[in-house]
Amino acid sequence: MIQEKKIEIAQWLLDPDRGNTETLPYLSFNILEERLKHEGLWRVFSEVEVPLHPILEDMHKAGIKLQREKLEEMHKELFSKENILGSAIKKECSHLAPRVNINSPRQLGEILFSEPPRGLGITHENTSKTKSGGFSTDNETLTKVKDAHPIIPLILEYREVFKLRSTYLESFKSLMDETGRIHTTFIQDGAATGRLSSRNPNMQNIPSGIRSLFVPEKGYFFLSLDYSQIELRILASVTGDARMIDAFMHNKDIHVITAARVFHKDINAITKEERNFAKILNFGIIYGMGKDALSRLINVSRDEAEKMIRDYFNDFAHIKRWQEKLLDKAMQMGYVENELGRKRWLPGIVSQNKRVQNEARRAAVNMPIQGLGADILKLAMIRVAEILKAKKVWMKTVLPILTIHDELLFEVHNDILKEISGIIKGEMESIYELKVPLKVDVSSADNWGAL
DNA sequence: GGCTCCGCTACTCG
DNA sequence: TCACGAGTAGCGGAGCC
Numbered sequence: 001m002i003q004e005k006k007i008e009i010a011q012w013l014l015d016p017d018r019g020n021t022e023t024l025p026y027l028s029f030n031i032l033e034e035r036l037k038h039e040g041l042w043r044v045f046s047e048v049e050v051p052l053h054p055i056l057e058d059m060h061k062a063g064i065k066l067q068r069e070k071l072e073e074m075h076k077e078l079f080s081k082e083n084i085l086g087s088a089i090k091k092e093c094s095h096l097a098p099r100v101n102i103n104s105p106r107q108l109g110e111i112l113f114s115e116p117p118r119g120l121g122i123t124h125e126n127t128s129k130t131k132s133g134g135f136s137t138d139n140e141t142l143t144k145v146k147d148a149h150p151i152i153p154l155i156l157e158y159r160e161v162f163k164l165r166s167t168y169l170e171s172f173k174s175l176m177d178e179t180g181r182i183h184t185t186f187i188q189d190g191a192a193t194g195r196l197s198s199r200n201p202n203m204q205n206i207p208s209g210i211r212s213l214f215v216p217e218k219g220y221f222f223l224s225l226d227y228s229q230i231e232l233r234i235l236a237s238v239t240g241d242a243r244m245i246d247a248f249m250h251n252k253d254i255h256v257i258t259a260a261r262v263f264h265k266d267i268n269a270i271t272k273e274e275r276n277f278a279k280i281l282n283f284g285i286i287y288g289m290g291k292d293a294l295s296r297l298i299n300v301s302r303d304e305a306e307k308m309i310r311d312y313f314n315d316f317a318h319i320k321r322w323q324e325k326l327l328d329k330a331m332q333m334g335y336v337e338n339e340l341g342r343k344r345w346l347p348g349i350v351s352q353n354k355r356v357q358n359e360a361r362r363a364a365v366n367m368p369i370q371g372l373g374a375d376i377l378k379l380a381m382i383r384v385a386e387i388l389k390a391k392k393v394w395m396k397t398v399l400p401i402l403t404i405h406d407e408l409l410f411e412v413h414n415d416i417l418k419e420i421s422g423i424i425k426g427e428m429e430s431i432y433e434l435k436v437p438l439k440v441d442v443s444s445a446d447n448w449g450a451l
Numbered sequence: 452g453g454c455t456c457c458g459c460t461a462c463t464c465g
Numbered sequence: 466t467c468a469c470g471a472g473t474a475g476c477g478g479a480g481c482c
Contacts (some may be wrong), residue, residue, distance in 0.1 A: 103475055132458095138460075139462080163474085187472095287468035
């Protein structure tokens with residue numbers, strides 16, 4: 001691994017948000033090494049990031065194959081659909097603005113929500129929602145008024161089609177090599193929590209509807225292994241909350257358990273909707289969600305949302321205490337850290353500006369969870385690569401293809417699929433010890449969409 | 452007049 | 466103001482030559 005890369009990673013570990021320090025680029029590696037050791041970051045550097053780097057290079061080299069004909073076909077189809085929808089939309093508002101650009105949210109907002117004669121005067125609750133004072137035209141807003149005018153569903157469908165064509169299919173076409181594979185770049189020193197990201201193209205946000213375009217070579221299968229509910233398991237483990245730990249130890253449905261707690265009902269009486277609310281609440285806790293966000297998301301009053309959060313913390317008392325302790329320390333020390341010592345500095349935590357401070361507080365409670373999830377996956381990648389290299393199959397009959405936050409994707413030769421999937425699953429589940437078991441779900445298929 | 456840069460809006464994923 | 470973490474496309478304003 002080249003020295004320059006090590007320096008970049010060291011700098012990122014010392015300032016993962018890229019903004020707290022100014023002139024690190026001129027520091028020698030020796031000085032960076034001292035700083036890493038001084039900050040307790042040497043372990044993450046030497047045992048995680050350094051050994052991970054060649055694996056990401058191998059993934060880049062391997063790439064992932066697209067079905068060229070199917071890609072062309074889908075592109076053609078979407079392009080024609082896009083044109084038809086575009087014409088229909090323009091027809092609906094041609095009397096107002098014959099030269100409207102549908103891709104301009106500002107123009108679109110004017111046309112939909114201004115009073116006649118300038119616009120269609122569609123009624124809506126929240127006027128001028130955007131930062132710059134314009135009408136918001138996002139999916140949530142338009143869905144609320146989708147029956148008010150025939151133009152609305154057309155716009156929603158146009159947006160969907162346009163996104164698929166322009167952001168995904170178009171870039172696949174231009175990035176595909178002669179063999180039909182595209183080679184994303186995994187960014188090791190980008191995300192502030194320790195996660196990886198991906199670009200050119202971003203393979204970590206491919207819509208499920210077009211994943212079937214990606215296929216293994218003949219004689220191979222895709223093998224996917226994903227950690228089941230890893231962030232909630234980490235939440236249970238690092239907070240030491242006995243009830244949540246118990247739920248995972250006995251393989252119970254964590255969202256049903258939560259629903260029973262906050263709705264004061266028996267586990268067997270929980271409805272689908274209540275389970276879904278609890279699911280949103282569980283994730284919301286990881287993200288530091290407040291009553292406003294919760295009430296908007298599950299469509300209850302702010303008072304009801306506040307009560308649900310209060311009940312949640314009453315029942316999972318360790319979680320509340322863990323958050324308070326963490327925030328105290330963050331304010332004293334200026335940073336938070338995960339179990340491996342990975343750090344994130346959050347100067348906003350002591351800001352006089354309430355909004356800035358609250359942003360930092362949410363990031364603070366999230367980082368030790370999201371960041372440990374990232375490290376567990378990274379450790380697993382390192383271990384799996386080691387074993388598969390020893391078996392002489394790495395980059396031969398087993399290709400590492402993608403890593404998507406809680407999931408690994410491989411392209412594996414038919415003959416060894418079963419053996420390899422057992423090995424990788426075992427390593428992923430035993431790579432890190434939490435107070436609850438790590439659970440990995442395995443699936444394989446002859447295209448990415450079928451996993 | 453044409454070019455690049457950047458913030459904003461919107462949408463995709465875990 | 467609106468829940469954490471990312472990347473990308475297009476629009477449109479600002480500033481430069």
